[in-house]
Amino acid sequence: MQFSMQAFALRFHHFGLASRRPEQTLNFLRGLGHEVIRQVYDPLQNVNLWLCPHASMPTVELVAPAQGPGPLDAILTTSSESIYHLCYETENLKASLEALKEGGFRVICVSSPKPAILFGNRQVSFYMVKDFGIIELLESS
Structure with a gap:
């Protein structure tokens, strides 16, 4: 199946790295040259x-x-850290989800849209895309 370059109207935003030892993980990221521009506790996700x-x-x-209990419990059962999601930004959540489904992908909502404190209360939602993995969709401001 052929797709245009932006068939799903999604732009890469970040990848999500779960860690049971965040200070050690932050030390590694800083050693790579990453900055830490924001740190928050998100009560809606309990992370x-x-x-x-x-x-x-x-x-x-x-x-x-x-x-x-929280959303990382199952993800961190076999390892202390894991890259577990890719985040994409979308201008139109409904249209992007419809395009994925029209593309033949099975998309299951894991966490419905809710405000994300880390991103200025922009709406985020999580989906399992069969044959790809977990994606987070961040709605544009």
Whole structure:
């Protein structure tokens, strides 16, 4: 199946790295030249978050478990760290999801849209895309 270059109208934003030892992970990222421009606790997701851009490498969102059960529990069962999602920005969530489905991809909502404190309360949602993995969709401001 052929697609135009932007069939899904998505732009890469960052990758999500889950870690049980965020300070060690941050030390590694800093050693690579990443900055930490924002750190927050997100009560809607029950995770601690750090946004770590780099001048010439992809931005990393470091995600660490907070107290109690949370979305990383299953992801971090076999490893203390894992790159577990790719985030894409979209101008139109409904249109992007429809384009993915029209492209023949099975898309399952894992977490419906909610405000993300790390991104100025812009709406984020998570989806499992069969044959690809977990994607986060960040709605443009």
